[in-house]
Amino acid sequence: MLENDLGIDFQNTFAKDLEGLYKESSATSYPSAEVLLLNDNLALELGIDLKNLYSMNAFDIFSGKKRPVNSITLAQAYSGHQFGRFNPNLGDGRALLLGEVLNKNGELRDIQLKGSGPTPFSRRGDGKSALGPVLREYLLSESMHALGIPTTRALAVIKTGEQVERGSSLPGGLMTRVASSHIRIGTFEFASLQNDTKLIKKLADYSISRHFPETANVENPYLALFAAVCNQQASLVANWMSIGFIHGVMNTDNMSISGETIDYGPCAFMNTYNPQTVFSSIDTKGRYAYQNQPSILTWNLTRLAESLIELVHHKKDESIRLLTEVLQLIKPVYTNYWLVLMRSKIGLSKEDPTDYELIINLLNLMEKNKVDFTLCFRLLAKSLIGDSKPIRNIFKGCSEFNSWLMLWQERISQEGIPDEEISESMNNINPLYIPRNHNVEAALQAATEQNNMEPFKKLFSILQNPHKENDDLREYSTPLSGDDSSYKTFCGT
Numbered sequence: 489m490l491e492n493d494l495g496i497d498f499q500n501t502f503a504k505d506l507e508g509l510y511k512e513s514s515a516t517s518y519p520s521a522e523v524l525l526l527n528d529n530l531a532l533e534l535g536i537d538l539k540n541l542y543s544m545n546a547f548d549i550f551s552g553k554k555r556p557v558n559s560i561t562l563a564q565a566y567s568g569h570q571f572g573r574f575n576p577n578l579g580d581g582r583a584l585l586l587g588e589v590l591n592k593n594g595e596l597r598d599i600q601l602k603g604s605g606p607t608p609f610s611r612r613g614d615g616k617s618a619l620g621p622v623l624r625e626y627l628l629s630e631s632m633h634a635l636g637i638p639t640t641r642a643l644a645v646i647k648t649g650e651q652v653e654r655g656s657s658l659p660g661g662l663m664t665r666v667a668s669s670h671i672r673i674g675t676f677e678f679a680s681l682q683n684d685t686k687l688i689k690k691l692a693d694y695s696i697s698r699h700f701p702e703t704a705n706v707e708n709p710y711l712a713l714f715a716a717v718c719n720q721q722a723s724l725v726a727n728w729m730s731i732g733f734i735h736g737v738m739n740t741d742n743m744s745i746s747g748e749t750i751d752y753g754p755c756a757f758m759n760t761y762n763p764q765t766v767f768s769s770i771d772t773k774g775r776y777a778y779q780n781q782p783s784i785l786t787w788n789l790t791r792l793a794e795s796l797i798e799l800v801h802h803k804k805d806e807s808i809r810l811l812t813e814v815l816q817l818i819k820p821v822y823t824n825y826w827l828v829l830m831r832s833k834i835g836l837s838k839e840d841p842t843d844y845e846l847i848i849n850l851l852n853l854m855e856k857n858k859v860d861f862t863l864c865f866r867l868l869a870k871s872l873i874g875d876s877k878p879i880r881n882i883f884k885g886c887s888e889f890n891s892w893l894m895l896w897q898e899r900i901s902q903e904g905i906p907d908e909e910i911s912e913s914m915n916n917i918n919p920l921y922i923p924r925n926h927n928v929e930a931a932l933q934a935a936t937e938q939n940n941m942e943p944f945k946k947l948f949s950i951l952q953n954p955h956k957e958n959d960d961l962r963e964y965s966t967p968l969s970g971d972d973s974s975y976k977t978f979c980g981t
Contacts, residue, residue, distance in 0.1 A: 493557050494549055495540035498587035501596070502669075503560040505694050508687050509679060510562040515552030515584050516605025516615070518662070520649025523547055524941060525626060527643050530666060534591050534599075534643070549586070550644040550664050552604050559587045563607035567681055568674035568741025569791055571775055576681055578674060578741050579609030582617060585670065596698060598670050599643070603662040616652045619645075620936045621978075622661030623944060624928065625752040629665075631923050631951040632749055637727045638720075639749040640667040659936055668748055671695055673792045674741030680795035692799055699746050708810070710799040715814045718789050720747025722818055725785045726825035729778070730833060731919065732758035732861040736768040736977060738776050738784045740791050754977035757922045759967040761854040761861040767925075769976040782826075786818050832917050833865050835872070835900055835910040846899060849892055857883050860967050862922050869914035872900070872907040919954035920965045923947075925975050927964060 503510065531541045540546055548554040555561050563580035583602045591597050602625075603617030626642040633639050648660035671691075679688040696704050696713050703712035724747045728735065735742070736754035744750045754768035763779035771777070776784060793811040801807035830847045831837070854864055859882050867879035876893070883889040900910060931944040950964050957965075 493540075493545055495537050495545075496535050496556075496589050498556045498559045498589060498599075499596070500558070500560040500587045501694075501698075502564070502585060502588070502598075503562055506690060508565075508682065508684070509675065509691065510564050510585070511579075511608040512560065513563045513584060513607040514561055515555070515601055517553045518551050518646070518648040518650060518660070521547075521551040521553075521646050521662070522649065523550070523644065524623075524647050524661075524935075525642075525645040527630070527641070530641050530643050532592075534589055534597060534666065546644075547646075550601070550662070551646045551648070552584075552601060552662065556586055561586055563609050564670055564675065565609065565678050566672050566674035566741050567677040568672070568739050569677075569788070570739045570741070571771070574677075575741075576678070577609070577611075579678075580607055581610040581613050582607070582615040583665075583670075595668070598665075598667045600665045600667065600670060601662060602665050603648070603660070614652065616648070616650070617661050617663070618652050618654055618658040618936075619647055619661030620658065620932050621753065622663045623932055623935055625663060625665075627928065627931070627944070627948055627951070628752045628755060628923055629749070630948065631954070632733075634952050634954055635731060635919055635922075637731070637733070637749060638724055638747050640665050640744075642666070667744070667750065668746040669695075669698055669744070670750070671699075671745050672741050672750075673743045673745065673788055673795075674739075676745075676792055676795040677740060680798075685798050688795065689799060692796070695745060708800065710796055711810050711814065714789075714793060714796055714800070714811060715817075717745045717747070717792065718814060718818050719821060720745070721785055721789060722822040723747060723825050724749065725781050726822055726829055728781060729826055730829040731922070732761070732778070734758060734765060734767060734776070734778045735781065736766075736771065736776055738781065738788065740788050743788050745792075756925055756928075756975070756977050758861050759924065760858050761851065761864070762858075763851075763855065767975055767977045769978050782819075782822055785822065786815065789818060790815060833914065834868060834896065835914045836903065837905075838903060840899065840902070842899070846892075846896065850896075853883065853886065853889050853892060857886055857889065859883060862919060863966070865914065865918035866920055868896075869911045869918065872911040872914075915957075916955055920957055921950050921954045921961070923951060924964070924967060926968045 526541055549556055561584045565579045567576045568578050583600055584604045586599045588596045588598055606615035622645055626645050629639050629642050643664040643666050646662040648662055650660040651657045652660045679691045692710055700716040703709050703716055706712045734756055742751040756767040758765050764777050766774045766777045797807045800810055831843055871879045927947055931947045934940040934943040
């Protein structure tokens with residue numbers, strides 16, 4: 489793999505510090521590749537000059553033809569519990585870490601190619617990606633960023649010019665992904681599996697240095713590391729729940745210790761509120777349904793705890809006791825994050841012991857009346873400025889909801905803030921535009937089957953301003969009529 493310059497200095501801290509947790513590899517070159525998307529805003533955050541971003545140098549790097557100067561390209565090793573079953577040997581089967589760069593804030597960021605061809609971890613796979621899943625991840629991850637949800641980012645999309653076989657012949661795609669790191673719970677599972685205490689310690693020390701430096705000098709840094717990861721993960725899942733996001737494949741190899749959303753395979757946003765909603769075609773038993781995401785959070789973090797037993801205390805029983813104490817805090821920590829977010833969604837900033845019941849009762853009524861999750865909170869805000877008809881209409885005149893509305897308005901009056909201000913704050917929190925399933929599918933179909941990127945670019949632009957209402961974009965703020973329970977998403981692997 490020849491070298492090329494992107495105008496930024498690549499570091500290789502993972503390669504230098506964590507030997508045994510990766511294998512060096514090279515990207516496949518795609519001679520007929522073409523650039524489809526470049527993310528100007530993200531490039532500037534990374535310190536990449538736009539002249540360099542739009543140069544042949546960048547194209548050669550993003551298409552896998554050349555590697556950046558001083559880059560050590562590698563595939564990371566990790567294990568993972570997939571739908572509850574342990575797979576010891578996973579790893580990056582179609583991704584390459586190019587290295588790390590310092591962004592404008594002095595924060596280290598991974599730059600990775602996804603869909604770059606076979607690696608030592610491909611296990612008979614071709615290591616490539618279809619264009620549809622690549623575009624989907626670009627759209628969804630950048631939408632999550634615009635919503636303020638911690639997430640990996642997308643820097644570029646390349647159409648490879650090749651066809652990949654996924655049951656049918658599909659156009660190939662390659663994405664450049666940016667992340668705080670790609671260290672997963674599964675990375676710790678893999679390190680623990682090697683029966684090498686020094687290796688798991690090196691990984692833990694690296695994770696502390698990179699993500700949680702505040703835990704380095706406490707009495708028990710590895711227990712503090714675990715608590716910090718638990719806190720980040722609890723906050724992340726609470727954010728997912730607050731916007732109706734369903735990850736779809738919360739395997740331990742798809743959960744980043746940094747607390748970023750990673751791996752946008754069968755994910756989707758819920759329309760009609762139904763806690764049992766599952767979109768993933770492979771989640772046949774509903775393990776990762778919307779309502780199960782908080783409990784899976786604890787299940788996954790228990791697997792991380794098992795990987796840290798040797799580090800937390802020299803006595804195994806004591807180590808388990810200490811880790812269990814932290815695990816028992818996950819549910820209340822998550823609930824607190826969730827409650828703060830849900831309070832803000834219904835316009836409450838002060839705490840009241842009745843708030844939890846008020847929110848739960850609203851969600852129950854939304855489920856009973858098959859109300860759209862996203863629109864409900866926007867129409868609630870509208871009711872505060874004199875127009876309660878739309879919110880009453882979507883509840884179909886339900887008397888129970890009318891009673892709830894009166895209780896909520898009484899609670900709002902306790903805030904001591906003008907209704908107009910509360911309504912505005914609710915609209916700044918509750919999105920109007922989300923990646924609605926039918927809009928996403930239409931954009932992807934146009935891009936992959938008609939070679940037309942305009943619907944995708946329009947949808948992307950709308951999702952970058954998810955809270956600001958535009959009367960000309962009404963079709964993007966409403967669901968299709970009827971239930972979307974039959975909608976299915978796919979991994980794309």
